Amino acid sequence: MEGNAPEGTGAVHVPFGYVVASEKWRGSQLAQEIQGKIKLVFEDGVAPVDFYLSNRAGILYITEADLVAGNSYRKRLVRVRNSSNLKGIVIVEKTPMSEQYFPAIQKFTVLDLGMVLLPVASQLEASCLIVQLVQEQAKEPSKNPFLRKKRTLLSEPYLLRTVQQIPGVGKVKASLLLQKFPTLQQLGNASIPELEPVVGQAVAQQIHAFFTQAR
Amino acid sequence: SSTYCSSSRPSLTGTYTSLGLQQEREKTYILVDSREISSGLEVISSLRAVQGLQVEVCPLNGCDYIVSNRMVVERKSQSEMLNSISKNKLIEQIQHLQSMFERICVIVEKDREKTGDTSRIFRRTKTYDSLLTSLTGAGIRILFSSCQEETAELLKELSLLEQRKHVGIHVPTAVKSSQCEALQFYLSIPNISYITALNMCHQFSSVRKMVNSSPQEISMCAQVTHQKAEEIYTYIHYVFDTQMLPSDMKQETKI
Numbered sequence: 001m002e003g004n005a006p007e008g009t010g011a012v013h014v015p016f017g018y019v020v021a022s023e024k025w026r027g028s029q030l031a032q033e034i035q036g037k038i039k040l041v042f043e044d045g046v047a048p049v050d051f052y053l054s055n056r057a058g059i060l061y062i063t064e065a066d067l068v069a070g071n072s073y074r075k076r077l078v079r080v081r082n083s084s085n086l087k088g089i090v091i092v093e094k095t096p097m098s099e100q101y102f103p104a105i106q107k108f109t110v111l112d113l114g115m116v117l118l119p120v121a122s123q124l125e126a127s128c129l130i131v132q133l134v135q136e137q138a139k140e141p142s143k144n145p146f147l148r149k150k151r152t153l154l155s156e157p158y159l160l161r162t163v164q165q166i167p168g169v170g171k172v173k174a175s176l177l178l179q180k181f182p183t184l185q186q187l188g189n190a191s192i193p194e195l196e197p198v199v200g201q202a203v204a205q206q207i208h209a210f211f212t213q214a215r
Numbered sequence: 216s217s218t219y220c221s222s223s224r225p226s227l228t229g230t231y232t233s234l235g236l237q238q239e240r241e242k243t244y245i246l247v248d249s250r251e252i253s254s255g256l257e258v259i260s261s262l263r264a265v266q267g268l269q270v271e272v273c274p275l276n277g278c279d280y281i282v283s284n285r286m287v288v289e290r291k292s293q294s295e296m297l298n299s300i301s302k303n304k305l306i307e308q309i310q311h312l313q314s315m316f317e318r319i320c321v322i323v324e325k326d327r328e329k330t331g332d333t334s335r336i337f338r339r340t341k342t343y344d345s346l347l348t349s350l351t352g353a354g355i356r357i358l359f360s361s362c363q364e365e366t367a368e369l370l371k372e373l374s375l376l377e378q379r380k381h382v383g384i385h386v387p388t389a390v391k392s393s394q395c396e397a398l399q400f401y402l403s404i405p406n407i408s409y410i411t412a413l414n415m416c417h418q419f420s421s422v423r424k425m426v427n428s429s430p431q432e433i434s435m436c437a438q439v440t441h442q443k444a445e446e447i448y449t450y451i452h453y454v455f456d457t458q459m460l461p462s463d464m465k466q467e468t469k470i
Contacts, residue, residue, distance in 0.1 A: 011365070012386075030285075034452075038240050045451065067259070089351070094359075096238075099361075102359070103365065104366075106286075106358060108357065109373065110356065110357075110358060111245070111372050111373070111376055116351050116356075117357075117359075118347060118351075118357075119359055120339075121337075121339070125339050128339070128341075128344055129344050129347070129348075132341075132344040132345055132348045133348050133351075134348075136345075136349065136352050137352075138349040141352075144348060144349050144352050144353055144357060145306045145310065145315065145351055146306075146309060146348060146352070146353030147352070148309065148310075150313075150314060153405055154459060155405070155450060155453045155455075156455060156456065156457075156459045156460045157461065158403070158404075158405045158450070159450075159453065159455050160460070161403050162400065162403040162404060163397070163401040164403075165399045165402075166400065166404050167396055178455040178457075179455070179457060182454045182455040182456070183451065183452050183453060183454055183455065184426050184450070184451045184452075185427065185451050185452055187426075187427045188423045188425075188426035188427070189426070197343060198249065208402075210396060210397075210421075210422060211421065211422045211423040211426070212421055212423050213393060213421060213422075214420055214421055
């Protein structure tokens, strides 16, 4: 039967702040725990996805029993992976019973399919995690510390440090050199006669050799 | 897995196709930070025991493992992830890695049980869940490991995967003393990783050649994205202005 089901992935409409759950989760502990915190709508025929967080993000829930039973969960994962408009997050029950099968599912999900995999010990843990995922989706991207824009750094202190890596050049000479040759490119192309008035003959030769020496 | 093949990245693969697959495999390098010798000794020895992998311990300055030209792996104990006190430190660390690397993977490793320790109970915290979801939301990969040996296995898988995507590390990690000076010079460029500096060392015939390169050439030789190459190019052409130095540094350098 399931094989004949239409490719429904991605066609589900999820109102903002809601989670759409597959009908089969009605009455489960997981659904009840989520319902206490977020509005849950049950829908038929959303398989292979178990929970839709948005139109584009869905959760595939692999139970302890699925994991112990064999590799049949893989077909579901691949179906979601192949739908271009849906990001699948796999939540798997990692218990003392199913632990030994975990490395295999992790390798398949994360390394082979490139999907996200998050282990939980129970449906209770899963409910907290799903709520957290919904909150993560709802908030502005700038609130995520890993998506924050980088500050542009002032280059001067770095340039001074870079020039000090040239043999024979310390703090004082680095500053003098950068005042005369204000970019690394200009410094790199300076001739010995041009360098000499700034740092003296010996160091001028050292700097020139540093830039031109074949490595 | 085709979605992970970045199209904007130039490839040096042509250079390596002449090598047989077996030979190419043997040339798979993993760079390990020297600090890992104290905290992850079994990871390192397991990596070495895995045939065909070249493990090089280098001063990576806070990056635990570099598995390809673009990917860094951070090894974190589960207890660090659970604890809200270490959260900010961890966030800063990852942000630092983001400034240097295109791809980041975090391996969450189960803490070792000490003998006599009545098995520590893993109590999931909100901090843990929020870290996982933030990392996931930013496209940072997370892998879970039960011990150091498994971590080594995962590192091997990651580096082989990157190798298949033609971003594997191929330059010798050993540097001659004449290259050492150039390496330090390249490493001082802001937001540059150890492997990028190493690639520059081996791919540019001289430092002068490097400072005269176009963004395209930098991208090719240093094996970085075009965006990163532009960033490096801008730095090389940045016009130094003493007035812009912080006041304490200005005084130090004034004569």
